[in-house]
Amino acid sequence: MKLRILTASFCILPLMCAAQQPIPHPQEHPKLMHGQGCVEAGVENNCLLAHDLKSGKLYNLLIKGIAPPLGVGIDFTGHPHKGPSTCMQGIAIDVESWTRNHTIKCPRHPQRKE
Secondary structure (H helix, E strand, O other), X not given: OHHHHHHHXXXXXXXXXXXXXXXXXXXXXXXXXXXXXXXXXXXXXXXXXEEOOOOOOEEEEEEOOOOOOOXXXXXXXXXXOOOOOOOOOOEEEEEEEEEEOOOOOOOOOOOOOO
8 A cells, every 4th residue: 555655645746746847938029110201319318219200109229230320311220229228218129220211200300408
């Protein structure tokens, strides 16, 4: 009788341990975001902003490489930025690509916001 209990416990123990292991979830891919708007200066130095024309949301454009000049219309694509950003405005987005959009009318002389 003791042998059966001992044998059963050795059979059940690995199943109990396996049941307590966390189930790995497939890695989530960041949501790809698209927008278009006029490039503006943020309050902080070197911060670029754009109000998306469709949603009205303010985006903090984090661009590696050549950035668009202030006051031009652009189409941009990117992923939500993970972690903090030095710019204290808008939704931070890591811009993967941007192109100038000549059909968007922007103010002629954008001013740095004080």
